Amino acid sequence: MTNQEIIERIDRSIAEEFEIDPEGMTPEKTLFQDLGLDSLDIVDLVIVLETAFRFKIREDEGIRKIRTLGDIHAFVLQKKNELESIPR
């Protein structure tokens, strides 16, 4: 999966879970103010990302520091890279 495909998958999953218009989902949008999510939605955001990309997100990984959609893109891309660089 290319980075662009990963980003599209993230946006699609978030749009479906939180019923957000995909048109307005640009990387600089903040989750709380611009996209209208709240702290409860972050609980479900973790489930959405873990289900879509089949990785586990630990609490100490800074998920709660995420502010924008772009932060999520970067977080998931980094996580994928880390997992793919682990020798099997």
Added chain:
Amino acid sequence: MHRVAITGIGIVSCLGNDIEHVGNALRRGESGVVSDPEREKVGFRSPLTGAIGDFDPRNFLSKKQCKTMPDFAVQAYAAATDAIRMSRLSTEEIRNDETGLVFGCDSSCLAAVEQVDLLRLRGETKLIGSGQVFRSMTSCITMNLNTLLQTRGACWTISSACASGGHAVGQAADLIAFGRQERVICGGAQEINLESMCSFDALGAFSIRPGDPKGASRPFDAHRDGLVPGGGAAALVLERLDKAKERGAGVLGEIRGYGFSSDGNHISIPSESGLQRAMRKAISLAGLQPGDIDYICAHATSTPAGDAAEARNISAVFGAGTPWVSSLKSMTGHELWMSGASQVVYSTIMAMKGFIAPNINFSEPDEDSAKLKIVVETIPHPPENVLCNSAGFGGTNACLVLSFGR
């Protein structure tokens, strides 16, 4: 003490999802009971249940809103918004300290089961999701309605078994009568799913006439063999009568008296005096005499012991000449936590549409019901002073006197 008006009603039940459909079913004496083969498959004694057709929560609320609400809470929202629409109260008129919410509910079993299933399946609590904690509380109706309607007064749920809805309407009326609230959106709701009913089925209290779902619930009939569980949601807008008149609202009727009592006796067998003490209090607080009541909307659920006890309690209050009596559970099944509130909604529908609904499936009286004037066919005139009875496990009783002046 202030007088309390009913200015709006809403209902989602196995008889229909709006006033028109439910009114038509009540007038025609149609049953909403079905046979659910899944219940037999998983080990129920009885497959019978009330069933709600054509209700999709997503037609009413967003995915996020539904996350914190089990189906019955969304049904309560649908009924409440219908009631508010009928009352013609604006959004602004209910977003204040003088508007409260009181509902009756005594379980949210399916949500509690689902959250544990998710934990066992996924292996960590963080994968249960954000909504289950709110869905699984019995107060899920009022906590969600408060968020959605943005009322700012009373906000709580009453749990008192099958009298929950009756106590909720009664307490809502008291809050208005005592000057604590100007209006209260109240009612009751009941989940319909096998998870919430399995342990009740275990008591052997449900009817086992699987070949005859529509004839299974037969309150007061000599051949009754148990109740049929049902559910949905019933809602009312109650207002201070003077305030309702001031704003030119249509007054559908009045909650005249609320009497309560408890048996202090057996956990499941009703006593010989509990219900009659609540009936007498309700009638007395309404400023009426038993002879002023022209219709009793009975609690009778179609169980052998419960109906007999209610019949004897009614006879004790009303003597040989009882008012007309019918149990609408003959059509709806026993709506449990919701039933005390739905009886008020059904009675209001009958008053609006000019009839008294029958106690269907009443073919032969027993020794106790022979003393009651059972409504066997639809009566083509409206009730005027109605007594609604409800009673629950542990011996909690709620009686309401409604008046529909002509």
